[in-house]
Amino acid sequence: MAADEWAILTQAPLFKAIEPELRRSLLQNRSSRAYARGEQIFQQGDSADAFFLVAEGYVKLYRERERGEQIVVAIFAAGETFAEAAMFLGGHYPASAEAVTPARILRFDGNVLRRAILEKPELAFAMLAAASFHLKQLVEQIEQLKAQSAPQRIASFLLKQIKATSGPAKVILPYEKALIANRLGMKPESFSRALAKLRKLGVAVERGSAHIHDVGLLIKFTDMPRET
Amino acid sequence: MAADEWAILTQAPLFKAIEPELRRSLLQNRSSRAYARGEQIFQQGDSADAFFLVAEGYVKLYRERERGEQIVVAIFAAGETFAEAAMFLGGHYPASAEAVTPARILRFDGNVLRRAILEKPELAFAMLAAASFHLKQLVEQIEQLKAQSAPQRIASFLLKQIKATSGPAKVILPYEKALIANRLGMKPESFSRALAKLRKLGVAVERGSAHIHDVGLLIKFTDMPRET
DNA sequence: CGCGGCGTTGATCTCTGTCAATACTTGTGG
DNA sequence: CCACAAGTATTGACAGAGATCAACGCCGCG
Numbered sequence: 020m021a022a023d024e025w026a027i028l029t030q031a032p033l034f035k036a037i038e039p040e041l042r043r044s045l046l047q048n049r050s051s052r053a054y055a056r057g058e059q060i061f062q063q064g065d066s067a068d069a070f071f072l073v074a075e076g077y078v079k080l081y082r083e084r085e086r087g088e089q090i091v092v093a094i095f096a097a098g099e100t101f102a103e104a105a106m107f108l109g110g111h112y113p114a115s116a117e118a119v120t121p122a123r124i125l126r127f128d129g130n131v132l133r134r135a136i137l138e139k140p141e142l143a144f145a146m147l148a149a150a151s152f153h154l155k156q157l158v159e160q161i162e163q164l165k166a167q168s169a170p171q172r173i174a175s176f177l178l179k180q181i182k183a184t185s186g187p188a189k190v191i192l193p194y195e196k197a198l199i200a201n202r203l204g205m206k207p208e209s210f211s212r213a214l215a216k217l218r219k220l221g222v223a224v225e226r227g228s229a230h231i232h233d234v235g236l237l238i239k240f241t242d243m244p245r246e247t
Numbered sequence: 248m249a250a251d252e253w254a255i256l257t258q259a260p261l262f263k264a265i266e267p268e269l270r271r272s273l274l275q276n277r278s279s280r281a282y283a284r285g286e287q288i289f290q291q292g293d294s295a296d297a298f299f300l301v302a303e304g305y306v307k308l309y310r311e312r313e314r315g316e317q318i319v320v321a322i323f324a325a326g327e328t329f330a331e332a333a334m335f336l337g338g339h340y341p342a343s344a345e346a347v348t349p350a351r352i353l354r355f356d357g358n359v360l361r362r363a364i365l366e367k368p369e370l371a372f373a374m375l376a377a378a379s380f381h382l383k384q385l386v387e388q389i390e391q392l393k394a395q396s397a398p399q400r401i402a403s404f405l406l407k408q409i410k411a412t413s414g415p416a417k418v419i420l421p422y423e424k425a426l427i428a429n430r431l432g433m434k435p436e437s438f439s440r441a442l443a444k445l446r447k448l449g450v451a452v453e454r455g456s457a458h459i460h461d462v463g464l465l466i467k468f469t470d471m472p473r474e475t
Numbered sequence: 476c477g478c479g480g481c482g483t484t485g486a487t488c489t490c491t492g493t494c495a496a497t498a499c500t501t502g503t504g505g
Numbered sequence: 506c507c508a509c510a511a512g513t514a515t516t517g518a519c520a521g522a523g524a525t526c527a528a529c530g531c532c533g534c535g
Binding site: 207 | 513514516
Binding site: 085106108160 | 310312313316318320332333334335336341342361364365368369371372374375376378379380381382383385386387388389390392393394429432470
């Protein structure tokens with residue numbers, strides 16, 4: 020295995036908590052594959068017999084609606100796992116996944132995982148933690164959709180990529196703005212206009228990256244309902 | 248244990264899949280308690296050391312925002328479990344739970360559950376299935392918030408309480424409309440007006456219950472974007 | 476009987492979606 | 506190396522959905 024791939028893997032939340040030898044045995048049962056931008060990883064309704072880890076690139080998880088409309092539910096970056104829980108429910112993926120940039124994706128077979136859990140039940144805790152993490156993410160997204168305006172959701176999105184809690188910061192936007200807009204539940208036009216409003220709060224956007232003058236200011240803006 | 252309580256329990260999705268003797272041992276380690284309307288079950292930020300099952304009544308799960316605003320994320324009915332996954336993550340509940348009607352709630356200790364999983368790893372599959380189910384619910388809610396109008400979300404909400412796919416049906420609304428409105432991401436005023444619009448589609452609402460003239464019609468309405 | 480919670484209705488305003496036109500970016504082939 | 510095309514992003518004008526503020530009706534309960 021490539022050294023950098025191994026580095027990503029041991030950093031991944033799902034794996035870093037479990038014992039090294041278990042991790043090693045799990046990782047032996049993976050298959051790695053490169054995906055082109057726009058390539059499908061699985062489709063809503065496919066039989067759910069595996070889960071995945073992003074080694075490189077970005078993946079969008081989305082629901083399909085009639086007339087070809089897509090609703091983006093989540094975007095996963097390197098080091099993140101997705102679709103871990105779906106295997107344990109009905110047996111079908113409830114959403115589709117697609118690479119939004121060139122990506123390298125690791126695939127873990129469901130039956131192997133099931134056997135591994137039976138042998139090492141501690142692994143179940145890691146899986147439950149991963150599912151719990153995704154639940155929390157979705158709950159936060161729902162809160163934002165219900166309670167925040169478009170500019171506030173963008174501010175929240177930018178802030179999530181940052182560790183700092185005050186001062187200046189730079190955020191890289193590694194994929195199209197239309198995708199971010201969809202993820203945030205708005206149209207590209209609204210995204211554009213909302214970004215313009217954020218300029219007044221010290222957010223400068225230029226080709227693929229945003230410069231935030233004062234993170235603290237954005238945090239404050241995020242929580243309040245009626246601001247210009 | 249009361250006979251009806253036992254009946255609810257064995258019907259609960261989390262428990263009906265696991266072996267009877269394991270179920271029995273789990274159920275012995277429960278504690279049952281009655282809650283008044285409006286009584287808190289746990290608070291966002293509390294140490295997450297148990298999960299719950301609704302034996303009777305309704306429970307809302309919500310996020311707190313400043314200025315006392317609440318965002319309802321889910322409403323659980325008898326037979327449903329909640330907060331199963333939170334225990335396996337950071338150790339704190341990411342949302343608050345409160346009885347919205349008089350309710351009887353069973354509490355299952357986290358440490359007992361952990362030990363049970365280590366002894367009977369099959370239990371982990373049931374827990375993962377439950378988490379997966381909640382994930383699916385939240386994904387669907389996100390899709391609805393992003394893609395459906397207020398009347399469509401109400402239609403979806405009504406339809407979810409129904410098994411039939413065509414013909415007439417009756418839906419009981421066992422709690423306040425303001426709560427449903429919040430759960431659906433709209434204000435009570437908008438809920439009221441949106442219901443009025445649904446009247447044109449054969450939905451008659453009268454004090455706590457809705458009569459749907461043709462379920463098929465509502466289903467069709469649910470999927471389409473621009474309708475009067 | 477009167478009070479308080481709940482629900483509806485009305486008038487108005489703001490935000491976001493829609494439709495359309497125009498830049499900007501990137502890659503491709505001559 | 507340039508020109509063009511296709512994809513991506515911004516901007517403008519407008520319309521519609523939902524929020525807000527306020528008033529009123531309904532109903533259960535003390």
